[in-house]
Amino acid sequence: xxxxxxxxxxxxxxxxxxxxxxxxxxxxxxxxxxxxxxxxxxxxxxxxxxxxxxxxxxxxxxxxxxxxxxxxxxxxxxxxxxxxxxxxxxxxxxxxxxxxxxxxxxxxxxxxxxxxxxxxxxxxxxxxxxxxxx
Numbered sequence: 723x724x725x726x727x728x729x730x731x732x733x734x735x736x737x738x739x740x741x742x743x744x745x746x747x748x749x750x751x752x753x754x755x756x757x758x759x760x761x762x763x764x765x766x767x768x769x770x771x772x773x774x775x776x777x778x779x780x781x782x783x784x785x786x787x788x789x790x791x792x793x794x795x796x797x798x799x800x801x802x803x804x805x806x807x808x809x810x811x812x813x814x815x816x817x818x819x820x821x822x823x824x825x826x827x828x829x830x831x832x833x834x835x836x837x838x839x840x841x842x843x844x845x846x847x848x849x850x851x852x853x854x855x856x
Contacts, residue, residue: 729768731786734775735837741772744836748803780838787842793821793829796843800833808832808840 735741738759745751745763751770755762759774770786790796797807797819807820810832814822821831829845 731765731768731770733770733772733786733835733837733839734778735772735835736775736778737836738772738774740836745770745772748800748805778837778839781840783840784832784842785839787844790843790845793831793843793845794819797821797831805833808834 733741733745738761742753742761745761746753751763751765753761754764754769761772763770763772765788801807801819809816809820810822815824816822816831819831821829823829826847828847831843833841835841
């Protein structure tokens with residue numbers, strides 16, 4: 723029923739202006755609207771709403787991610803903008819940029835926004851199960 727409908731993503735924040743700066747200036751998402759303490763961004767055709775909440779509960783899991791074509795270039799660009807990429811134990815096989823590259827799997831890197839929401843970048847491996855054009 724919803725397979726042909728567009729997804730709208732939501733990310734909570736306790737400080738809308740700080741979140742706006744991060745998503746607009748650091749991540750480079752175009753701001754397309756504001757209503758009260760909700761900022762709306764265009765995430766390559768997907769609506770992303772950053773909404774004010776009294777408290778953000780940090781789950782320690784991914785809440786939002788991007789599929790990218792050159793993860794190393796994007797990680798380096800974001801790091802130059804002040805983004806700190808997360809490091810995990812040796813089981814994650816991360817390189818010097820924080821990119822995890824398991825044998826035969828998708829490359830991934832993780833970072834938190836200013837409210838501690840876990841964000842991720844993914845570069846598909848050559849044997850990805852995601853169909854071309856997705």
